[in-house]
Amino acid sequence: MTEPKQTERRTKTALLNDVYQAALVLGNELGYNRITFSEISKRANVTRATLYRHWQSPFGLLYAAVQYYSESHPNQVQPSDFEQQSLRQNLITALMRFESSFRSVPNPDSFMAYFVSEIVKDVPENREILAELKTTNRYYMNLIIDVALAKQELQQRPSDFLLNLPMETLIYQMGVNHQRISEKLVTMIVDQMLIPTFESQAK
Amino acid sequence: MTEPKQTERRTKTALLNDVYQAALVLGNELGYNRITFSEISKRANVTRATLYRHWQSPFGLLYAAVQYYSESHPNQVQPSDFEQQSLRQNLITALMRFESSFRSVPNPDSFMAYFVSEIVKDVPENREILAELKTTNRYYMNLIIDVALAKQELQQRPSDFLLNLPMETLIYQMGVNHQRISEKLVTMIVDQMLIPTFESQAK
Structure with a gap:
């Protein structure tokens, strides 16, 4: 041997x-x-x-x-986590999860600025990455919306444009405004933007 | 001589x-x-x-x-233009004005992608440009909000976060999603995002 x-x-x-x-x-x-x-x-x-x-x-x-590294992160959100919570709380959880997916990076703030400076380049690889990000965002949003519809917190599923807003707003705030994703920022996005727009779709 | x-x-x-x-x-x-x-x-x-x-x-x-070149453009919006119109129409006009300010550029789509790829760099000159853009956006938004408050279309002035959204959403749609600013896109932003969030501040 x-x-x-x-x-x-x-x-x-x-x-x-x-x-x-x-x-x-x-x-x-x-x-x-x-x-x-x-x-x-x-x-x-x-x-x-x-x-x-x-x-x-x-x-x-x-x-x-x-x-x-984000996928091997122990704080990964499970679909069942959304079932017991309000629409508002679930949106806050989902947006904070986006932040936590960058925690494995040594320097998250400069990674986000780099990420945005690269993703704006219109090349095939970036289109794939953006499409994948949208799919992940949409997956979590739809889980949350399903729960809210079942509990009649919402009467109608928000449009695709609105369902993309959470991810797009976070990317803008991190990459262009150089804002750190905090519970305070996320709560403001949810209370001032997401809840009012999602609820207005009921009309 | x-x-x-x-x-x-x-x-x-x-x-x-x-x-x-x-x-x-x-x-x-x-x-x-x-x-x-x-x-x-x-x-x-x-x-x-x-x-x-x-x-x-x-x-x-x-x-x-x-x-x-944008400032010498004949299609410049005048404050008085907002007085006779609804909040919705004024928001559409203001967002389309943002688009028209890039019409003097030979290739507006590639300029916008370039603009976003540069503006994400956190250097003093960019902070000045972003601050100036926010000030211009806020100037037009406040004119529009003043008219809407006077006509009681709104009961309360939206927060600074909400007043920045029109400009931020357009920059994201142009620079990251490579969307052309059209009347259709602007109308969607106004109807699905701006009007519901601005009105919800009345509560």
Whole structure:
């Protein structure tokens, strides 16, 4: 029998983990907008070809890294969490969840500014990321709306334009106004914008 | 008596006009995000030192150029235009005015994407531009709200957060969602978002 080789191939999970870790550490060290595939490949000990096979840009890779750590986050909201709460409380929970999904990033404020400066570029990879973000946002919003309809807190499902507003407002407040997502900001968005617009659809 | 010299200094207005014209033409030719002070100085026949004295970046210069042509635009809204119309109609007019202020730009869609990609950078010049945009937006919103309060269409002045929403929503729709500002989009924003939130403040 032979000993396992020292240079044994990493499992796919281990490799992904190394790449994501390297990207986030480098992003924090150099500034997110300065990292390149070349530097990530050195730090994570993978070929650049491997990186190019999976992502179209360092931004795509960084965004995947944030998603990856966010999904393994223990504070993930479960659909059943919404059933016992009011529409207002559920909207606050969902918006705070968006904030918590960036907590795995070493420097969340500068990551958000970077995220917005990249996402405005109209390239296919960004269109995919925005579509995915909208889908996730819509998934949580629809869970919340279903509960509110069942309890007759709402009479009608809000339009797609309104259901996108929570995510869009948070991205704007973080990326353009450089506001930190706080319970105070989220409560203001819910009370002044979301509840009035959602309720007005009942007419 | 001597003839006026051919190399006579341009008036300040003529110089500004040449610089702004050069910046917009180059922006359209090369892409707004690619132009430099060096190229603008050659095209407008001014020294780079002159440009650096007035602006901190080509973005600051381009934004000033758009403002300059927008202010000389014949379709400028006058405060008195708001007096005879409903709150709803006035909001639609104000949002369409925002769109018309970019009509002087050779390629408005790509200028807006460029504008958002620059404005997210947290530098002093951008904070000034955003503050100025908010002030202009607030000026028009307050004119409209004053009329609506006088006519008792509204009982209370909406919060600053709500009064910033028209501008913020348009910037997001143009810069991130790459939507063209149309009467249809503006009407949706007014009917689904602005009117319900403004009216809910009466409670």
